[in-house]
Amino acid sequence: MSQKSMKGMQLAEAKSQFIANWGRFGSNWGINRTMAQIHALLLVSPDALSADEVMEELQISRGNANMNLRELIDWGLVQKVIVAGERKEFFTAEKDIWKVARQIVKERKKRELDLMIPVLKELSDVEGDKKDRAVKTFTDTIQNIRKFSEQADKTLDTMIKADEHWFWSSLMKLFGAKH
Amino acid sequence: MSQKSMKGMQLAEAKSQFIANWGRFGSNWGINRTMAQIHALLLVSPDALSADEVMEELQISRGNANMNLRELIDWGLVQKVIVAGERKEFFTAEKDIWKVARQIVKERKKRELDLMIPVLKELSDVEGDKKDRAVKTFTDTIQNIRKFSEQADKTLDTMIKADEHWFWSSLMKLFGAKH
DNA sequence: CTGAACTTTCAAAAATATTTGAAAGTTTGT
DNA sequence: ACAAACTTTCAAATATTTTTGAAAGTTCAG
Numbered sequence: 089m090s091q092k093s094m095k096g097m098q099l100a101e102a103k104s105q106f107i108a109n110w111g112r113f114g115s116n117w118g119i120n121r122t123m124a125q126i127h128a129l130l131l132v133s134p135d136a137l138s139a140d141e142v143m144e145e146l147q148i149s150r151g152n153a154n155m156n157l158r159e160l161i162d163w164g165l166v167q168k169v170i171v172a173g174e175r176k177e178f179f180t181a182e183k184d185i186w187k188v189a190r191q192i193v194k195e196r197k198k199r200e201l202d203l204m205i206p207v208l209k210e211l212s213d214v215e216g217d218k219k220d221r222a223v224k225t226f227t228d229t230i231q232n233i234r235k236f237s238e239q240a241d242k243t244l245d246t247m248i249k250a251d252e253h254w255f256w257s258s259l260m261k262l263f264g265a266k267h
Numbered sequence: 268m269s270q271k272s273m274k275g276m277q278l279a280e281a282k283s284q285f286i287a288n289w290g291r292f293g294s295n296w297g298i299n300r301t302m303a304q305i306h307a308l309l310l311v312s313p314d315a316l317s318a319d320e321v322m323e324e325l326q327i328s329r330g331n332a333n334m335n336l337r338e339l340i341d342w343g344l345v346q347k348v349i350v351a352g353e354r355k356e357f358f359t360a361e362k363d364i365w366k367v368a369r370q371i372v373k374e375r376k377k378r379e380l381d382l383m384i385p386v387l388k389e390l391s392d393v394e395g396d397k398k399d400r401a402v403k404t405f406t407d408t409i410q411n412i413r414k415f416s417e418q419a420d421k422t423l424d425t426m427i428k429a430d431e432h433w434f435w436s437s438l439m440k441l442f443g444a445k446h
Numbered sequence: 447c448t449g450a451a452c453t454t455t456c457a458a459a460a461a462t463a464t465t466t467g468a469a470a471g472t473t474t475g476t
Numbered sequence: 477a478c479a480a481a482c483t484t485t486c487a488a489a490t491a492t493t494t495t496t497g498a499a500a501g502t503t504c505a506g
Contacts, residue, residue, distance in 0.1 A: 207284070
């Protein structure tokens with residue numbers, strides 16, 4: 089790789105760095121590396137890309153491209169675009185990161201928190217003597233997690249509906265006021 | 268007593284359900300299943316457990332238990348406990364979920380956001396004609412992600428330092444007022 | 447110092463997840 | 477209806493992650 093310079097790098101290099109990094113971090117987020125890379129590629133592409141262009145750019149197979157594009161659509165992060173006069177499908181990603189983050193929060197809440205809350209409710213009323221330390225620790229911990237989850241549930245719902253400017257400026261006012 | 272009742276399940280079953288679920292969800296969070304299961308086990312154990320007890324309860328090998336306990340300590344979620352008169356080490360987990368969540372946010376921020384921000388900074392000043400749509404889309408998207416990340420960085424720092432009651436009640440006041 | 451008790455390491459095995467590519471399926475223009 | 481253009485499927489191959497367990501390392505009481 090090139091040495092660090094005062095000037096920025098060329099677009100092609102910057103793009104592949106971005107794709108590599110987005111892919112690396114994506115895998116900590118329950119999203120697989122290729123999916124995150126396709127997402128990154130579409131995020132920085134001015135125009136919608138075809139499956140072939142994605143395959144070519146990322147050097148992946150047709151099946152892989154198809155499957156991950158489908159999953160990105162499923163997550164609401166990518167849309168199909170119909171181009172007049174073209175037979176094949178094109179794909180484009182929402183570029184406003186606030187909307188992307190909101191969408192991810194929305195989907196993860198649906199896939200995780202909304203499934204966990206009923207389980208916690210079920211586990212809340214375990215049988216047994218409340219004087220038994222094992223029972224007490226169990227019920228206290230579950231109750232604590234449950235309260236936390238319900239609080240988080242409400243907060244995330246608010247965020248999902250929020251406008252970016254209102255959200256950040258409210259938080260900043262609030263948190264700034266504290267010190 | 269009664270086999271089928273409206274009442275909750277027995278402790279042993281509830282415990283294993285909780286461990287299984289915490290493990291299942293943990294894997295969406297950059298934490299592996301066994302690590303999350305050990306964490307769950309310690310969360311509901313009134314006393315600190317030895318490595319042997321963890322191995323026995325979760326039916327895992329010594330190496331696996333050792334490695335995942337070490338990683339949990341690394342994440343700041345589990346501590347070693349010295350028990351007077353005992354030679355072996357015992358392990359215990361913080362049970363206050365607010366503290367657990369704060370610790371997870373702190374670590375993930377350190378491992379992800381704090382690494383991503385400098386990369387975005389580097390990618391911000393790509394060379395090239397700003398009239399070129401490819402260049403413009405790239406720089407705009409990176410800039411957008413960067414702004415978002417810096418905003419999130421500040422907000423998470425506030426949360427990491429916050430007291431639970433203050434945090435939730437502030438958010439509720441704020442968000443409740445909006446409707 | 448010695449050996450029992452305990453912890454850590456790590457190469458090989460097992461389990462999981464991802465990717466490939468060719469065949470099957472679908473759509474559309476003529 | 478036909479066939480070219482395109483998309484989807486999925487079983488097999490690959491890659492990655494996790495787990496095992498025995499050996500090496502450490503600690504400590506006597």
